[in-house]
Amino acid sequence: MKTHVKALVVGGGAVGVSIAYHLAKAGWETMLVERDELTSGSTWHAAGLLPLFNMSYATTHIHKYSVDFYKTLEAETGLNAGFAIVGNLRMAQTQERMDEYMLYSSVAETAGVYHEFLSPKEMKERWPxxxxxxxxxxLFHPQDGYINPADVTQAMAKGARQRGVEINRKLQVNSYFWTGDEWIVTLEKMVEKGGMLVGSGELVEVRAEHVVTATGNHAQRTARLLGIKIPAIPVEHQYVVTEPDPALVAWRAAGNPEHPVLRDSDALWYVREERGGWILGPYERNAPARFLYDVPESFRADLFQLDLERIENEYMSFIHRLPSSETVGLKDDFNGPICYTPDGNPLVGPAPGLRNMWLAEGFSFGITAAGGTGHYLAQLMTQGEAEIDMASLDPKRYGSWMTTEYAARKNEECYEHVFILHHPDEERTACRPLRTAPNYDAQKALGAQFGQVNGWERPNYYGPLDAPASFDHDARSFRRGGWWQYARAEAAALRETAGLIDATAFTKHLVRGPGATAFLDAFTCNKLPKVGRINLTYALTEAGTTRTEYTIVRLAENEYYLVSAGAWTAYDADFLMKSAEDFIAAGGGHLDIHDVTTQWGVFAIAGPNARAILNEVVKDAVPETVLSNKRFPWLSWRNIELGMCPVRAVRVAYTGELGWELHHPIEMSRYLWNLLLEAGEKHGLKLVGARAQNWLRQEKSYRAFGTELGRDATPLEAGLDRFVDLEKEFHGKAAMLDTGIRAKCVTLLIDGPEDADPWGKEALLLDGEKVGRLTSGGYSVAFGKSIGMGYVRPDLAEPGTKLKVKMRLQEWDAVVAEDSPHDPSNSRIRVDG
Incomplete structure (x- = not known):
């Protein structure tokens, strides 16, 4: 057994074995250890389905890679992975479900996933x-099907061994220790005793430059060993296998092909053939989370007691869909743990706060994701970045506020939502409200309908004051939902009078000390602002793509206040802290970094009347001039007093109108909120939510992190040249320049359908050929039509270029607009008063 390797993979399920295979393929000396036998976790009892259906661009790529990769394993290893290419048929009982499939079709087209649509008549003709x-x-994926989980894992294991991977079984990790250069991993040899797997007391050490954990159901033990939080907790998933169905046996005996994997999404189940019978797998309500803290030593390749009453409705709907199954008995049943995360996406990427420690945990569709996860994680580890943006899977999308109870309840919710309609405007209700700003109750009383961002409650829009509790749920749609009219009114008011937005969820960091200026200058790509000024800038990845967007407020010579996206607090903090540690270790000056997100509330006030409203309450020796261009120019900040509230006011507006961000002590939020509402009443002030703000920022071509900005595009490709100072050296500069311009970010005005707008998932076409994709979408009150932002081939980025947007299976006219189509000269932002 080796005692030193480049990479150690912990966990011998499909995911871990795939990671080992792909790391070895990339040229890294790799070892894999498994506490029991390969596939002895959730892999062995997985149904082996390979659903390509996913609304995430990154996850769709991962699933597609897996399906394509598994088809090549037999030629490479000589082992048949048991891939039955029978297709996947996803049925719809309602038009709304078909709307969901049409939106998915947009995602699939951008990722190159082939699919077809079938009518009920066509289905009946093929499968009577x-x-x-x-x-x-x-919706039909003819090139897909199902696979034997154990066989595909063993095929990948053989392929890994052929590439030099050493695979060792019956070894459990007891501790991890980081020396500053490598990990020392202490392993204990496991032995069988009375049917249990227990430690022998015999320890061995392995030193590894990098460690990857793919520990499945044991993720909570891994979290404790590493001293971090991992919100991957299993939920019970049960499926049953029937006796042979005489009608099915006769169908196959007549020479007919095997049925595709069937999914009646509205009935919450999947079905596939199994030796003349059927496998039924429901995603029912009230499936409990298990192993919240640890997996018992007695639990190995074991199962839970079946709960048939819990799946009675799903079983009856299965009989309804396949009437011949009514008289068929049950032959076998499975009820095993499958790991989930609160949003259903796995946790793939660097572990928070740790060096060279990588997580691959929380796979609810582990067989489907295993191949692609190994491929893209190996890219991330060996090349610095993957070719797709993996931020949506990053383990740091959950902060330190996340608890075991939260993860367990959200994972149960996620399980029962597998087949629930996945509206783009969906807001799930479990564990809410949890993180609230002081004025949450006041906003709720004024009709706020909330969304959740990093646990924070944030108004999406303000509906009617007498709205029932189900209003937001009923307002959701794949087209223009019931909330659309309220968001449109909010957007129009901000353009015409003024709007007030709660932006408290913004991430905020304080960076100060003798080395702060030198650190930030090398850490970000733009010039640093002068004292009293602000600047927009970007931190880059090693690959030269966009890692984080910051508004930098320079408070003093060596003191800076950094504002970034509210959804990415832990993600930004981890990168910032690790980069600062590297700077100090390399001989840079001392600096301190503090996460002050929860210390500051933020209100954004914007619109033609914004200055007049603030003038009502500002306290100054000459109050009528304190907010003028002369004393308070655009892109500057000042400490001002609004009534009795001290405010760090920043003259910037994400909506493209005259406006200020009002950063204030969070304990004074209620006071300041009421003060602004009272002052704004005679000036037409309207409360504005996140959805209207999203539309408005697209009218100004303001890129958003997580959509236009990410780790798959450089700032130059995003069209942010004016925020890149090529006269200085900064992290990622050389890689950014070497990458060149593969695509360009553009804003498009779209003549779409009368009842729908794009969601930012749609393909862009020219003469029927895919030439790009939208990353954002919505409605423009300034132009009275749909709007979107996205990436196209560089030669198609010129204003006036005519393209098509694929929406609801139809092509709609779109034209590339000039950057910032609304008020391109920024005269409304700079207006004096």
């Missing part, structure tokens, strides 16, 4: 055993 008279249609 199915009842189709109550269906609206279906």
């Amino acid at each position: 055993l199915m009842r189709c008279d109550d269906l609206v249609g279906a």
